[in-house]
Amino acid sequence: MIESYLLKHLAGYIDGQWVEADSGKTADVFNPANGKQLAAVPYMGADETKRAIAAGRAVLPDVPDVDTRREWLEDTRDALLAEKEEIGRILCLEHGKPWKEAQGEVEYAASFFDYFAGTMADALAPETLPEKAKNCTWTVHKRSIGVAGLITPWNFPIGMIAKKIAPAMAAGCPTVTKPATETPLTMIAMFQLMHERLDLPKGMINLVMGSSSDIGGELMRSPDVPMISFTGSTGVGQLLIEQSKDWVKKLGLELGGNAPFVVLDDADLESAADNLIANKFRGAGQTCVCANRIYVQSSVYEEFSNKVIDRVKALKVGDGMDEDVNIGPLINQAGFDKVKDHVADALSKGAQLEAGKHPDELDASKSLFYSPTVITQVTHDMKCCKEETFGPLVPLIPFETDEDALKFSNQTEFGLASYVFGKDEARADRIVANLHFGHCGYNTGTGPAAHAPFGGMLQSGVGREGGHDGLMEFIELQTVPNGS
Ligand code: NAP
Numbered sequence: 001m002i003e004s005y006l007l008k009h010l011a012g013y014i015d016g017q018w019v020e021a022d023s024g025k026t027a028d029v030f031n032p033a034n035g036k037q038l039a040a041v042p043y044m045g046a047d048e049t050k051r052a053i054a055a056g057r058a059v060l061p062d063v064p065d066v067d068t069r070r071e072w073l074e075d076t077r078d079a080l081l082a083e084k085e086e087i088g089r090i091l092c093l094e095h096g097k098p099w100k101e102a103q104g105e106v107e108y109a110a111s112f113f114d115y116f117a118g119t120m121a122d123a124l125a126p127e128t129l130p131e132k133a134k135n136c137t138w139t140v141h142k143r144s145i146g147v148a149g150l151i152t153p154w155n156f157p158i159g160m161i162a163k164k165i166a167p168a169m170a171a172g173c174p175t176v177t178k179p180a181t182e183t184p185l186t187m188i189a190m191f192q193l194m195h196e197r198l199d200l201p202k203g204m205i206n207l208v209m210g211s212s213s214d215i216g217g218e219l220m221r222s223p224d225v226p227m228i229s230f231t232g233s234t235g236v237g238q239l240l241i242e243q244s245k246d247w248v249k250k251l252g253l254e255l256g257g258n259a260p261f262v263v264l265d266d267a268d269l270e271s272a273a274d275n276l277i278a279n280k281f282r283g284a285g286q287t288c289v290c291a292n293r294i295y296v297q298s299s300v301y302e303e304f305s306n307k308v309i310d311r312v313k314a315l316k317v318g319d320g321m322d323e324d325v326n327i328g329p330l331i332n333q334a335g336f337d338k339v340k341d342h343v344a345d346a347l348s349k350g351a352q353l354e355a356g357k358h359p360d361e362l363d364a365s366k367s368l369f370y371s372p373t374v375i376t377q378v379t380h381d382m383k384c385c386k387e388e389t390f391g392p393l394v395p396l397i398p399f400e401t402d403e404d405a406l407k408f409s410n411q412t413e414f415g416l417a418s419y420v421f422g423k424d425e426a427r428a429d430r431i432v433a434n435l436h437f438g439h440c441g442y443n444t445g446t447g448p449a450a451h452a453p454f455g456g457m458l459q460s461g462v463g464r465e466g467g468h469d470g471l472m473e474f475i476e477l478q479t480v481p482n483g484s
Contacts, residue, residue: 002038006086006189010041012209013191015055016202022047029185032096032329032368033319041184044210049218055203056147056174057224063172066121072169072198073117079193080110091157091186096328097283098320109162115450120170123471136481143476144172149219149228154180154331155286161187163465164229171474176206182331184209223247234459252463252473257416258388260409261291264422265299272421273307279445284327285392289417289447293385295405298398305376305396312355312372329368330391336364339391342384343373349382351375406434415457419445
């Protein structure tokens with residue numbers, strides 16, 4: 001079992017109190033590196049969620065001013081950075097990612113508190129419009145949208161909540177957060193820090209964990225929650241869209257991806273290969289911005305493939321707590337079996353296994369460590385091109401012309417991240433401008449950052465996180481024409 005001074009309470013947090021589930025039920029949390037139980041946390045449902053919403057609703061009229069809220073953000077940033085090692089250790093144990101990566105995620109989370117603390121005063125100031133018709137002065141106020149429901153996935157246990165709760169607090173929104181079942185511990189640690197170090201009014205932040213359908217259902221049913229910010233699969237996002245109609249709720253949806261990574265014949269192949277490895281194997285390939293389909297112009301296909309294969313063979317897989325490990329385990333059996341299925345499907349349709357193990361040698365019931373895998377001669381009818389693999393698989397697909405690269409890249413219903421590598425800027429610009437993806441790295445595999453709006457097109461979602469736009473997700477504009 002996990003021991004940590006940041007986990008004094010293995011509990012939910014409602015109306016300023018640490019609370020168990022009404023039923024007394026708990027859910028076990030496991031370390032994916034060894035299958036051992038780390039903790040048992042409350043398994044809550046609709047009733048606890050109702051109380052959390054009511055607590056948020058009650059505090060709404062008394063939410064403090066911008067200066068106080070800015071201090072909350074600064075104090076949270078400082079607390080996260082001061083406790084980076086311990087939070088990173090908890091994160092590494094429940095998620096499995098290498099501990100350096102886990103600590104990097106804590107810094108990433110802190111950067112969102114820092115960014116919104118630094119920009120919120122200007123961003124939230126009312127705007128006076130020039131006098132136009134009707135001899136009125138027009139003022140646009142930025143009002144808090146009210147209580148916000150925040151639902152997060154397991155792949156960035158602290159990064160994803162930071163992107164939501166930092167702008168929500170900046171905007172003055174009380175929140176009800178539901179973490180993923182696999183990774184509640186990092187979130188509990190963050191709530192403990194906020195509970196101890198911030199002078200928050202009761203009900204300002206609430207944490208419920210347990211039945212996703214009961215908690216999610218209550219958040220969607222309640223007229224007191226006008227906004228839901230969700231990160232996760234497109235399937236659940238679509239369900240939330242259906243459930244939001246009765247109250248016409250505002251939804252921020254950060255959903256699945258299927259990222260193309262295009263290597264043009266004039267690219268710096270060394271740099272492109274390094275960027276691909278860093279991008280693809282972050283979180284063992286379980287990130288929404290991981291390159292999923294790697295398109296390489298045929299004249300450099302062999303050379304680039306060899307560079308990638310050499311690099312992948314040098315990666316070390318193991319327990320994230322071991323210092324020199326590059327790739328940890330996958331999160332669970334379903335995730336493992338999906339990667340295995342994609343590799344088996346590709347091999348059965350003619351792809352070549354260039355690095356990694358044959359799927360027949362891998363068994364999730366024995367271990368969740370999946371060997372980083374490279375396959376060549378990949379074609380578009382294979383599952384790894386059509387679906388998000390969410391694991392350490394590099395499928396290399398040759399293409400002939402720029403038009404082909406664009407056509408193949410856009411051949412998906414998703415539109416989250418994409419990447420283009422090539423020296424000729426005008427040529428690459430033409431491709432970038434025609435990609436239907438909210439994020440397009442040019443000569444970089446870099447993902448989102450606190451100061452930049454990030455989000456998806458098409459079935460990858462609606463709305464943006466990060467940057468000014470990320471704050472505005474939690475704001476209602478109120479326009480006041482003043483005739484006096
Ligand atoms: P998921 O199954 O959709 O779960 C995400 C969250 O939704 C979890 O907290 C889950 O709870 C909850 N949930 C499940 N069913 C629900 C329901 N009926 N009502 C309300 N909440 C519900 O996704 P995941 O497997 O954790 O995450 C992987 C997916 O997230 C991938 O597709 C990835 O691309 C996407 N993702 C997108 C972004 C982005 O920025 N666009 C970032 C990260 C991940 P339980 O854990 O209790 O089931």
